[in-house]
Amino acid sequence: MKQQMKALLIGLIGAAFTLFAYSQTFISPSQSITIGLLVLMLGLLVGEGFISL
Numbered sequence: 001m002k003q004q005m006k007a008l009l010i011g012l013i014g015a016a017f018t019l020f021a022y023s024q025t026f027i028s029p030s031q032s033i034t035i036g037l038l039v040l041m042l043g044l045l046v047g048e049g050f051i052s053l
Helices: 003-019 029-048
Strands: none
8 A cells, every 4th residue: 555545544543533532432532632633643654754654
């Protein structure tokens, strides 16, 4: 899979974590937002080529 496609997929997963923070009950909303933002940062790093997967 191309690097840009991997970054897009990671970014979509991070965005989903962030957007669904208040509708899930597994972890607190603040933890869910934090995880989502960290995953978005990972997607950015993959997209820019700093991290390769």
